[in-house]
Amino acid sequence: MERESMDFDVVIVGAGPSGLAAACRLGQLAQENEQELMICVVEKGADIGAHILSGAVFEPRAMNELFPDWKERGAPLNTAVTKDEILLLKDQHSSRQLPHIAVPKTFHNEGNYIVSMGNICRWLAEQAESLGIEIFPGFAASELIKNDDGSVGGVITGDMGVAKDGSEKDGYMPGMELRAKYTLFAEGCRGHLGKQLMQQFELDKDATPQHYGIGFKEIWDVPAEQHEPGKVVHTAGWPLDENGSGGGYLYHADDGQVYVGLIIDLNYKNPYLNPFQEFQRFKTHPAIKAVLENGKRVTYGARAIAKGGYYSLPKMTFPGGILLGCNAGTLNFSKIKGNHTAMKSGMLAAESVFKAISEGQQHSDLDSYKVAFENSWVFDELYRSRNFGGAVHKLGTVLGGAYNTLDQNYFGGKLPFKFKEWTPDYKCTEKANNYQPIEYPKPDNKITFDRLSSVFLSNTNHAEDQPCHLQLKDADIPLTVNLPEYAEPAQRYCPAGVYEVVEEDGKDVFKINAQNCIHCKTCDIKDPSQNITWVVPEGGGGPTYPNM
Template sequence: MFRAITRHGHKLKSLRTLPRSVSRPAYRAFCSTEEIERDEMEYDVVIVGAGPAGLSAAIKLRQLSEDRDEELSICVLEKGAQVGAHILSGNCFNPHALNELIPDWRNDETCPLETKVSEDRFSILFENKSINVPEMFLPKSIRNHGNYVCGLGEIVEWLGEKAEEEGIDILPGFAGSEIFYNEDGSVGGVITNDFGVAKDGTQKDTFMPGMIVKAKQTILAEGCRGSLSQQLIEKFNLDGNVVNKQQYGIGIKEVWEVDNSEFKPGLVKHTVNWPLGPNVYSGTFMYHVKPNKIHVGMVVGLDYKDPYLNPYEEFQRFKTHKNISKYFKNGECVAYGARALNEGGYHSLPKLTFKGGMLTGCSAGFLNVAEIKGTHHAMKSGMVAAETIWSKLEKDEDISGKELTEYETSMQDSWAVHDLKKWRNFKLGFKKNLWFGLIHGFLLNFTQGREPWTLKIGNKKDHEYTEPKSKFKPRKYPKKDNKLTFDLLTNLERSGTDHDHDQPSHLKIKEGMEDWAQKSYDIYGAPEDRFCPAKVYEHIKDEETGEMKLQINAQNCVHCKTCDIKPPNNYIRWTTPEGAGGPKYPGI
């Protein structure tokens, strides 16, 4: 990491720290004055997030500028302990964007794309049976001929290696916690998290203030519900003119190593209906990856109404279906994780540019729900961002703090957005129920985006769909057998999640909403205790008062961001913890 920091002469100078007795609020106030020095690093471009979008942007920029006399300086900040540590996806990979970025990738023996899709299966599950849907009746969007199944983390690690080979500075373990603004209000870079602040706000021996990473342009590639992206979307009202506010789902996933005759390399299987039924938007995936791994998971739309619904428990129940459990015979679960994902599609895309930077990948919402894919769109958005920046730099134009609106225009003309337009009405077809959504999706095969209607929900957000607990009955879930099904904390160990326990909680109750932890319990039955896939939130009885109080186990957090989306009245805000904390997904 030190090599990366010093490559362009950005060696960090020694830091002047405050007395250890200074509390975090006082420290923050002190930092806002000119009396304390934060280290500064200056780049042409800073990219927040070493995922598919961010790394594609970095690589493309280097490719475009390779003939430039003075090397373009590019920095990629990554909050995970290493590149790929926080990456989680299905993943059925469409190589369209990769073909453009690295045309000869098939000849690279180090590329982890090895398992080509061999068969598509789509089933409607019922409690005791299933119906296989013939391919001719499936939407074209979920036919996977020419795609690959893989662990996306492995692809991202490989892209990270390619970026480093190109001389790009990658700083793992550095979380972007704040936006750095220029004097004119434009974005001028980011400020990284402080290290070594204790839970009580005092400084530890390891204390080091965050640094200011300045740049002419800042590319946000944080993934779904990125914390800096959300700050800028709110500050600049980037989603003020969208047809529908962004919608989200939670994806929960396991990786199994198996040894049975049901394993078929390249098999892609999707199911709908059971166990959640036709009135909750949900579905499952199962991808068979060489040599012996099954990637299996469930996605549940976060617009569900029942506060007693538990997505993790429903996923465990799914595996017990007689037509599903057979795949895991003689198998062992080796990895677990969870992540929120965008589901709004084309009608929920915010304005992509602001003064000093742009949104890419799932920070903007480029996932195509109809395709159940977004990686290739994320990569394309990063590449287009790079092309936009280079189109100015090669003419020696000043881009510092400027809004490069050409990026938005180029994305609208790209195949990525054209794909989203084709299926712009797909997700909302399921608002009525599963059966209407399936029929509507089949019709979209023929309209291919030319349908004259637009399905709308307007400004309604996912947390607003949750209804009071009085309308529902608590759900009872079966006991786990620790062979096929697992309790949540057992599975959490498989995520590699780790945070320094002695640091301030990165999960905040919003100012002025302190009473909503109690209201959530009293009115809604505390849905955050159930939608969290890591047992971060628990309402427990206060020994002194006898009342229920919210306990936040921040050290369990897998950074899925669901708690930033679904709590009643949206009273919780997810912020970045100390860099390098969180999950360490093994190519999941």
């Protein structure tokens, strides 16, 4: 069956904050200049917001610029932050609230909102459609289109109806060619095509390796007497004192719900560490459990977070396109926020692309975006916070926190030091014989739970009879290298129980339960042999988060 082709001025890959902000800004510019543009957004999730997972305390700076009248338009920013707390969890029983003077001012949240980014993306999609943008959910961009001169000319969406053995099932439909003058890649952290573009155009050759965390989130309905709408709590310390770094959060949203989560840096050394189990332990701390007790867990999810910041920023432009938002690593980890920076990156890209198209250019390398980005408040934010993560990793939570407080609160991020981190996260994993297995308690099914019941709450679904989207470069490595040297950590770092080592006929077998995958990308990042490549499954597969 012949592949269909459609021509657009701009194709945007991913309907997250950066992609939809770019779409909206392009639509605005086209209207303001009475210029007709053909713009489409493709989204691999079954619907808009299905794959969006974020804490999230939302800084409305970019939203104020994009839609100054967002309140009148009904944007779902309903719960203003009313109270900020930073807790140091000293051990599994005790905690201490840190005074604001001892906390980097980037952690303060006056003027921000507790939101569901899934719902904000749904609202942004409505605004984009009202501006004439075409949005296609359920279509995964699986391949790049390359022009004869090497520039990017668009994307090809994934074929539908391919069996696990590669044969064509009944109802097979080949993917479509979506050709464009410019293609914007807004796939989120560790994007499948973004990773290819980094390699092909050497976009990150002058940057430090990107660094990542895995962020967990659950939404709970809690009793009214335990709910304080607008309260934001961040934590440091336990349970990650010995085995890793990161921090927790507890956000009191509207409708009697709280968002609870833990972010664990993926540079941890101990291959026996199980991030999912650490998150379950976190919820048992009295300061957290008191809020969740007698409540009901509504949903669960996890997602990798790009947290390298300024030093890890790649070159974002290449002939024919731009990397946006978390695909380029624009998250400001000193604020634990990336939605406002992602949106602004999309808006800046829209302005550069619109100018180029208006001047008759296509498939060029848009240096104007680099200039605009470096003159923006996003760049200023990231520059001032450039040493935040490195200071914590190199000096420890206490000394690193003290440095960051001094740097941010008294020197405006201008202390003349460089805490660069050159070791990729996967290389930080040490051999299993240096450690003892960690015994985690069994779930109580009240506060703590197992992985499979958690994945059930994420509404994850993939057609079982399709090619595995978790590809091994060498099928032998999990058992010949990763198992003897690292106790095969994929069994533990995956938050969805995708990877198992099981015994069949007296032999160890490495099993991939791809239908459980929640698209977090942790395996692509943390595998110590870099043997796993995450590629897009059939469009519409994966989690279906209701309001994450």
